[in-house]
Amino acid sequence: MGKNNTTILIIAMVLTTAMIMEEAKSYPICNTDTNDLQKCSPAVTGNNPPAPGPDCCAVAKSADLECLCPYLSLSGIDPSKIKSVLASCGVGNPSCLSW
Numbered sequence: 292m293g294k295n296n297t298t299i300l301i302i303a304m305v306l307t308t309a310m311i312m313e314e315a316k317s318y319p320i321c322n323t324d325t326n327d328l329q330k331c332s333p334a335v336t337g338n339n340p341p342a343p344g345p346d347c348c349a350v351a352k353s354a355d356l357e358c359l360c361p362y363l364s365l366s367g368i369d370p371s372k373i374k375s376v377l378a379s380c381g382v383g384n385p386s387c388l389s390w
Contacts, residue, residue, distance in 0.1 A: 321358035323350055334379075335372040348380035360387035 317326035327350045334343040343351070356363075356377075363373060364387055374388050 320362075321355040323354040328354075331376055334376045335368045340372060343376045343379050347376065348382075351377055351380045351382045356382070356385035357387075360385050363387060 317324040319325075330350050331343055331347040334340050334347055363370070363385070370388050374384055377384055377388075
């Protein structure tokens with residue numbers, strides 16, 4: 292595995308862990324803190340997730356989604372759930388979710 296792939300994998304693991312753990316240390320990435328991403332966790336998990344709340348939409352609107360693309364791809368989150376959150380928040384899809 293190349294250095295860039297290893298770095299992306301490590302950051303994706305940190306992001307995933309930060310989304311799961313309530314008191315995780317926050318890391319700034321792509322115009323947002325990793326702990327802020329947790330605000331969208333309920334809207335992208337489970338079989339019938341609730342609509343995103345205003346806090347989640349604020350994160351979605353402020354984050355650099357193109358920058359987050361590699362991490363979204365490696366997060367294990369169903370891309371259709373991410374697209375649904377973005378649509379509900381009035382945010383366009385990044386290029387990695389353009390299908």
